[in-house]
Amino acid sequence: MRRILLLTTLFALSCYGLFFGYTYSVMQKEKEMLIENQNKNLSIAYNAVTQMYRISIENYFQSSIMKPSVLNILRQAKFADEKTKAPLRGSLYRLLYPLYHDTLLPFGIRQFHFHTVLGESFLRFHALTENGDPLADIRPSIKQANINKKTIIGFEGGRIYPGFRYVFPIIDKNNEHLGSVELSLPYDSIERELLKLLPCQNNILLFKKSITTDLVFKEHKKYFSPSVLSDDFVIENSKLSKSSAQALTSPLVQKINTLLLEEPSFKIALDTGKNFSVLMVDSMGESYIASFHAIVDISNQFAGYAITYGIFPEYSELQKKYFILFAFGSVVISLLVGAVYLLLIQRKRIFFEKMQFETIIKKTASGIILTDSKGMITFINHSGCNILGYKPHELLGTVAHARIHVHDTLHKDEECHIMESIKLQRTYIAEETFRTKEGHHIIVNLTSTPFILDSKHTGTVIMFRNITQEKQDQELIQHLAYYDNLTDLPNRKLLLDRLAYTMSMSNRILEYCGLLFVDIDNFKSLNDTKGHDIGDMLLISVAKRLKETVRISDTVSRFGGDEFVILVTKLGTDEQQAKAELKNLGHKLLHALSREYSFKINNQPFIYHCTASIGGTTFLDNNKTINQVLKDSDMAMYHVKKNGKNEICIL
Amino acid sequence: MRILLLNLVFILLSLHVEAKPLVLSVIPLQENTTITQEFLPLMSYLEEKLHTTVTLNVAKTYQDVIEAFKNNQTDLVYLGPLPFAILQKSTTSLSPIVTFKQKNGQTQYRCVLVKFTKDSLPKHDKTTIKVALTQPLSTCGYMQTKLLIHEFLHEDLNRMYYQYTGNHDNVALSILRGDFLLGGMKESIAQKYASLGVEILSYSAPVPGLMLIANTITLSQEEIDMIQKILLDAPKDIYQTWGESLSYGMSIPNLNQFNLENFGDLNYTIPKNGNF
Numbered sequence: 001m002r003r004i005l006l007l008t009t010l011f012a013l014s015c016y017g018l019f020f021g022y023t024y025s026v027m028q029k030e031k032e033m034l035i036e037n038q039n040k041n042l043s044i045a046y047n048a049v050t051q052m053y054r055i056s057i058e059n060y061f062q063s064s065i066m067k068p069s070v071l072n073i074l075r076q077a078k079f080a081d082e083k084t085k086a087p088l089r090g091s092l093y094r095l096l097y098p099l100y101h102d103t104l105l106p107f108g109i110r111q112f113h114f115h116t117v118l119g120e121s122f123l124r125f126h127a128l129t130e131n132g133d134p135l136a137d138i139r140p141s142i143k144q145a146n147i148n149k150k151t152i153i154g155f156e157g158g159r160i161y162p163g164f165r166y167v168f169p170i171i172d173k174n175n176e177h178l179g180s181v182e183l184s185l186p187y188d189s190i191e192r193e194l195l196k197l198l199p200c201q202n203n204i205l206l207f208k209k210s211i212t213t214d215l216v217f218k219e220h221k222k223y224f225s226p227s228v229l230s231d232d233f234v235i236e237n238s239k240l241s242k243s244s245a246q247a248l249t250s251p252l253v254q255k256i257n258t259l260l261l262e263e264p265s266f267k268i269a270l271d272t273g274k275n276f277s278v279l280m281v282d283s284m285g286e287s288y289i290a291s292f293h294a295i296v297d298i299s300n301q302f303a304g305y306a307i308t309y310g311i312f313p314e315y316s317e318l319q320k321k322y323f324i325l326f327a328f329g330s331v332v333i334s335l336l337v338g339a340v341y342l343l344l345i346q347r348k349r350i351f352f353e354k355m356q357f358e359t360i361i362k363k364t365a366s367g368i369i370l371t372d373s374k375g376m377i378t379f380i381n382h383s384g385c386n387i388l389g390y391k392p393h394e395l396l397g398t399v400a401h402a403r404i405h406v407h408d409t410l411h412k413d414e415e416c417h418i419m420e421s422i423k424l425q426r427t428y429i430a431e432e433t434f435r436t437k438e439g440h441h442i443i444v445n446l447t448s449t450p451f452i453l454d455s456k457h458t459g460t461v462i463m464f465r466n467i468t469q470e471k472q473d474q475e476l477i478q479h480l481a482y483y484d485n486l487t488d489l490p491n492r493k494l495l496l497d498r499l500a501y502t503m504s505m506s507n508r509i510l511e512y513c514g515l516l517f518v519d520i521d522n523f524k525s526l527n528d529t530k531g532h533d534i535g536d537m538l539l540i541s542v543a544k545r546l547k548e549t550v551r552i553s554d555t556v557s558r559f560g561g562d563e564f565v566i567l568v569t570k571l572g573t574d575e576q577q578a579k580a581e582l583k584n585l586g587h588k589l590l591h592a593l594s595r596e597y598s599f600k601i602n603n604q605p606f607i608y609h610c611t612a613s614i615g616g617t618t619f620l621d622n623n624k625t626i627n628q629v630l631k632d633s634d635m636a637m638y639h640v641k642k643n644g645k646n647e648i649c650i651l
Numbered sequence: 652m653r654i655l656l657l658n659l660v661f662i663l664l665s666l667h668v669e670a671k672p673l674v675l676s677v678i679p680l681q682e683n684t685t686i687t688q689e690f691l692p693l694m695s696y697l698e699e700k701l702h703t704t705v706t707l708n709v710a711k712t713y714q715d716v717i718e719a720f721k722n723n724q725t726d727l728v729y730l731g732p733l734p735f736a737i738l739q740k741s742t743t744s745l746s747p748i749v750t751f752k753q754k755n756g757q758t759q760y761r762c763v764l765v766k767f768t769k770d771s772l773p774k775h776d777k778t779t780i781k782v783a784l785t786q787p788l789s790t791c792g793y794m795q796t797k798l799l800i801h802e803f804l805h806e807d808l809n810r811m812y813y814q815y816t817g818n819h820d821n822v823a824l825s826i827l828r829g830d831f832l833l834g835g836m837k838e839s840i841a842q843k844y845a846s847l848g849v850e851i852l853s854y855s856a857p858v859p860g861l862m863l864i865a866n867t868i869t870l871s872q873e874e875i876d877m878i879q880k881i882l883l884d885a886p887k888d889i890y891q892t893w894g895e896s897l898s899y900g901m902s903i904p905n906l907n908q909f910n911l912e913n914f915g916d917l918n919y920t921i922p923k924n925g926n927f
Contacts (some may be wrong), residue, residue: 082846085767092826092850094767097828128824129843223688237691 002561004344012337019329026279027322031279031411034314035289039277040110042308045197050164050189056107057166057183064099065181065331066170074170074178078117082132089123089131100125108189111163114170115142115180122179139202140242141167145180159603164190164195164300187236190306191243202309204247206233206292228257230270235361247309256280256309273302279315286313365512367444369462378459387444387466389437398461406433406441409427410462422450422460431467442468484558486536487543495557495565499626507621512571514576514627514650516586517547517637520593521645523562526608530601537599538608545592550585565633571618578618579650586614586648594646611646613637618650673697674710676716676725678734679786680861680896681820681840683709690729696889698883704800711817713788720745726869727878731790732859744867748879750762750860751840751903755916762791767826768850772801772833777806782813782925783822783834786922791819795855795919796835803853814925823849839896861896862904879903 068125070092075528077088092114094527100112112125119136136143140150144226149169156165157590163184170178194203207224209232224234238245247253254466259280269276270292276289289312297303363370366383368590373375385392388404395403401416421428428448433441446464482494490498499515504511527535539562546556546564555567571578576605590612597608615636619629636649643649675694677686684710694705710716710724713734719725721742731740738745750758761834766772782800785792792815797808816825822834823844833852841851863882865875882901891898 086846087767087848090767091769093827093847094829123847128827128847131846205873565763 006343007344007587008337008341009194011340012333015333015336019100020326023322023325023329025316030318034312035279036276038289038312039275039291039293041198042277042293042306043275046190046287046293046306048197049193052458053164053357054106054166055587056170057109060099060103060107060183061166061168061181064103065096065168069095071172074114075172075176077122078382079177083558085122085132092123093125093128096125104131104183108185109183110189110194111182111184113184113341115182117146117177117179119143119146130486141165142180142182143167144298150166152298155295155303156297156459162303163187170350172248173636185509186241187306188241188243193201194308198308198310202250202253203243204235204253204307204309205243205295205304206230206235206307207304209234222544230267231261252288252311253309255282256290258386259288270305279312281315285316285319287312287319289315289586292650296601303466316353318577331507346649362582363534366463366465369395369400369464371400371460371462373457373459375401375422375460377403378527385435387442387464388434404434404436408434418446418448418462421448422457425450425452427456427511430479432464434464442466443471444593445608484543487540487558489543489547489564490555490557492557492559492565494628495559495567496556498555499567499629500603502567503619503624503626505623506569506619511569512574512575512618512620513631514568514571514578514582514585515619516566516568516589516603516614517633517635518542518566518593519563519613520562520643521611521613521641523610526610530606532607534599534601534606538597541597542593542612545591545595549588549592565630575618575620578620582616583650586616586650589614590646613640613645614648615640616648616650671703672684672706673701673727674706674708674725675727675729676710676719677729678713678716678789679710680731680837681818685820686894689896692893693890693897696777696885696893697878697881699770701878713786717741717788718872720864720866723868725864726866728864728866729861729863729881731861733790733792734788735796735862736861737788737883738864741854746867747877747904747906748863748865748875749882749902750862751897751901752899753860754842754899756899757857758860758905760860761857762795762799762835762855763838763841764796764803764852765823765826765834765836765841765844765849766832766852767829768801768848770826770829770832772804777804778810779925780804780806780811781831782808782811783816783825784813784818784925785822786815786817786921789819790858791837791855791895793835795858799835799853799855800833809926810925812925814927823847830884843895859904863901 006597013083016498028166030566036409073088073092073095077085077092080088096112104112110126110568114122115135116122119134119139121133121135124130131342132445136146141156145152146169147166147636149171150283152165152167154165156162165178165182165184167182169180172178173314187203191203191205206227206229223237225237227233227235235241235247236244238248245254259282263278263280267279273294274293275294275297280288280290281289291308292305293307294440295303313473361381364381367385367387368379368381369377370379375474376587377400379394379397380388380390380392387397401419405416405418407416418428418432427450429446431443431445434443434444443466444464446462448460448462450458451461482490482497484491502513522540523535523538526538529617539558542564543555543556543558546566550556550566550568553569557565557567559565566585566589568582593610593612597610599606599608615633615638617624617629617632624632632651636651640647640649675690677690678891680686682690687707690707694707697705705883708719710719713730716725716728716730717738720728720738725745728738733744735747743858747755752758753760761913779822779908787793793813794807794815800806800808800811814831815921816822816831819836819840822836823841825831826834826849827847838851838854841849845851865878867875870878881905885901887900
């Protein structure tokens with residue numbers, strides 16, 4: 001039992017281990033996939049928004065900025081002194097103000113900025129009074145646009161605000177380079193579009209300090225506030241940025257920020273400058289996610305993160321799903337473990353029972369044979385083999401009936417009682433004769449029981465015991481009960497039985513029968529002088545001579561001591577004739593007995609002559625009782641004894 | 652002795668961890684965003700020194716600022732001399748803290764008449780000219796511009812077209828856009844637009860500088876003194892980073908400069924709206 005408990009416990013632990021281990025790993029993968037999807041969603045949305053802006057802004061540039069009137073002003077300003085540039089700036093402002101006010105601002109563009117060919121600020125629509133400052137050294141996008149004359153698109157720091165820059169070189173039809181123009185988006189604009197794609201999220205832009213407060217005009221440093229997440233990052237001042245204001249006042253963002261700072265891996269991930277998402281679960285079990293989309297500037301340097309904050313019900317659902325799965329799995333495993341426990345108990349019980357049966361089958365003196373439905377031997381035990389003289393392999397696979405069963409009559413299966421009882425699906429108990437390997441017939445006491453499964457015969461078990469010796473012993477006992485041990489003649493009991501039978505038969509056939517009492521004369525003297533052995537030898541010889549003398553239908557019996565009684569039948573219907581025949585038989589007997597007897601005593605021949613006194617009587621029907629018949633014969637024999645012996649007297 | 656006492660009060664109040672939040676109302680000299688950007692550093696400085704939050708209220712009109720002050724909805728106001736003079740007429744619970752210096756170091760400033768340099772004035776009929784004004788109660792608004800036009804063009808503003816644009820920036824911008832031919836505005840702001848071709852045609856007489864005024868109802872004298880001290884003691888490298896109009900230093904307002912006659916007849920009804 002302890003072993004089973006140990007095995008079951010090990011099995012249970014293995015099952016639980018495997019199940020929970022595997023399920024947990026799947027859950028982790030699913031969780032990572034969910035987190036990854038969140039980050040992908042942010043990246044896709046972010047890229048979609050910036051791409052959307054790119055297409056629109058390129059369109060504005062081509063259709064509304066690259067106009068001859070604009071190009072003409074820029075051409076005049078290209079080599080003009082500062083005094084001349086001023087009214088040109090004003091003219092450009094007057095010319096493009098409708099575009100800026102009616103189209104670009106509503107579209108979300110915050111910075112509309114023209115640069116000279118030398119990379120200086122020419123006109124900032126968003127900060128009109130700030131111009132003329134050199135930008136090439138701090139604004140690679142402007143430098144590249146004017147040197148390489150290629151459109152530069154990407155995130156970049158700046159003197160006033162960092163932003164998502166779209167910088168176009170301005171080149172007229174004559175391929176004259178007139179400077180560049182940039183249209184920049186604040187994060188608020190990006191966020192506004194992001195919210196359309198990622199509803200129910202809070203957004204904020206986290207700037208790398210190196211591209212903001214380290215770069216902007218001194219008086220613009222206050223445009224940024226420190227980030228609670230890291231000293232290396234800043235956010236737009238909430239007094240200037242709607243998204244910052246909303247995010248900072250949002251309890252959700254505050255809560256997630258607190259949770260983020262508690263995450264040990266967060267700071268490391270933040271420093272990588274790569275996309276990542278952080279899943280958090282608060283003490284109430286509510287799930288949150290913060291996704292960080294890394295933004296690189298046009299120099300391919302990490303510039304900051306676009307962050308989305310949100311509740312993460314998908315993870316709560318996932319947890320719920322796996323909780324149910326774990327619970328269901330636990331129940332199933334518990335049931336399985338229970339079943340295994342019962343199976344092991346059952347197995348042990350079956351094993352024990354099998355061992356018991358095997359021991360019984362092995363140790364029993366009875367032979368046991370199992371056959372299949374066709375009577376083929378499938379098993380025979382050791383005792384069975386011993387009884388039949390076969391080795392198991394000589395019998396297995398053979399048809400039992402043909403091989404060992406002996407019929408008294410024919411050998412047809414149909415007439416076999418065993419086969420008959422099997423067909424009738426009944427147990428058959430009987431004594432039958434089996435044939436041993438040597439061909440001897442033995443008598444067995446057998447019980448044949450068919451196996452019935454679903455009302456079909458699937459096989460038979462035959463248990464048998466060799467009773468041949470028992471039978472012989474029974475016959476011997478019976479013989480000893482009715483025959484004289486010394487002379488092998490019927491004894492007094494058998495004689496009386498036959499006498500009773502003969503008397504009843506004579507009544508039916510109406511023929512006389514007779515009874516002779518034969519007493520050996522002087523037998524006591526022989527016994528006393530020569531010993532009992534000689535006496536016994538004489539009795540055996542006398543019995544033999546008596547038996548040889550009478551008819552086969554007559555019964556010679558030893559009645560006791562030296563007295564023999566002979567029952568004689570079929571003496572005819574006439575009493576006198578019957579008596580004469582009886583007397584005649586008596587003479588024949590006297591004659592037979594009177595012949596010389598030759599014995600050896602101590603290897604010395606001993607010749608003996610003896611006589612006998614014979615008395616007899618006849619009877620018919622029920623005219624006498626058995627006692628009367630015996631008495632009459634006895635009296636007749638004593639009459640002879642009294643009158644000189646060696647004579648016959650028939651009454 | 653007085654200085655020692657003030658310092659003691661200052662130290663004690665500085666130690667006060669959580670002072671009450673302050674509301675600073677500013678007249679709409681410029682665009683909201685510009686004003687916010689201008690005042691952010693100053694507010695941060697005050698917040699840092701006072702250990703409290705400072706909320707900025709950029710009013711839509713000068714009248715709104717005056718009303719907010721009178722209703723004790725603001726602790727501090729940033730005003731020009733004309734609205735101050737008007738406020739002074741209706742309440743005594745005001746206490747000027749500091750006046751902000753101009754780029755030239757003077758606390759006084761001038762109003763100017765401007766136009767876009769490429770635009771030309773009509774040679775004959777001046778009454779067709781459109782004039783951009785700031786706000787009715789703006790120092791460089793209706794009254795100063797009326798004087799400037801009279802001196803420069805010998806024409807009465809009332810015979811011309813005028814409209815209020817809301818603030819000084821808008822005056823400059825509306826001229827640049829060509830919505831107006833002339834405009835009246837603060838000199839320092841006009842100078843910032845010189846790089847875009849805004850041309851100053853004439854100057855007014857100097858007027859007292861813009862001031863930060865405390866509400867003596869909502870603030871105690873100690874608090875007012877402390878704020879004044881904080882501002883006056885602000886290091887140069889600090890206030891230089893503040894918004895352009897606040898970045899040239901501060902001084903205690905000289906109320907003697909307030910010759911109300913410089914603003915004309917304050918009893919004169921200033922038109923609340925433009926005439927076209």
